[in-house]
Amino acid sequence: MNHAPHDTSAARDFAFLLGDWDVVNRRRTDYLDxxxxxxxxxxVSHCQSLFGGAANLDEIDVPSxxxxxxxxxxxDVETGLWSLNWSSSRSGRLFPPVFGRFGADGRGxxxxxxxxxxxxxxxxxxWSGISETTAHWEQAFSVDGEKTWLTNWTMEFTRRVPGTPAG
Known part of the structure; x- marks a missing residue:
């Protein structure tokens, strides 16, 4: 999935995420420790396509x-990069985006x-481990200029069976 700028096929990189998912979250109680x-x-997550696949929006509901x-x-058609922009009902604000792309190995x-x-x-x-029914996401932070990373949140996505009640 490695794409050159102006390669619109990359605009469908996140097509795997469309639809409904059960998600198991694991996160550190202190992201830096x-x-x-x-x-x-x-x-439970639901993702929908926008702009013919060049954008998408997912909402994750965490009732517990x-x-x-x-x-x-x-x-971004000019740079060939995706921006991922996160917000939560806890703050009601957008966090700073992250930017990147998928490689030929399917890892984003x-x-x-x-x-x-x-x-x-x-x-x-x-993003890794992507299939028709599964995907893996993880977040890591570095405080030393990317020399070391501490993974502090992971999500295991499993495609929801149609008709399964939410939550």
Whole structure:
């Protein structure tokens, strides 16, 4: 899935994500502490296509945590990069985007700058393990200029069986 600028086939890179998914979230209780505990919680996600596939919007409902989130993904035709833009009902604001693309191996890597607990961090989102019925997403932060990364959130996506009740 490695694409040159102006290659509109990349605009369909996220087509795998369309539809309904059960999601198992695992995240660290402190995103920067490698010794922190992991918490696990379920969610349901729905993703829809926009702009003929050059954008999509997914909403994730996390009833056990009392919040919902959304990601708006936009494909920039000139740069050949995707921007991934996250927001949560907890804050009602957009977080700084991450930018990237999928490689020939089907793995997508997306990088951007953010802050966490008052510290500047480099954020990395990775999409991998993509099939018709599964996908894996993970978030990692670096505080040392990308020399080391600490994975602090993962999501395992499983395609929902039609007719399965949400939540």
């Amino acid at each position: 490698p010794e922190s505990d992991w918490e696990e919680f379920p969610a 945590q009392g919040w919902t989130g959304l990601t708006l993904r936009l494909f 890597e997306f990088l951007g700058d953010d802050t966490y607990a008052g510290k500047d961090v480099r954020a990395r989102f990775v």
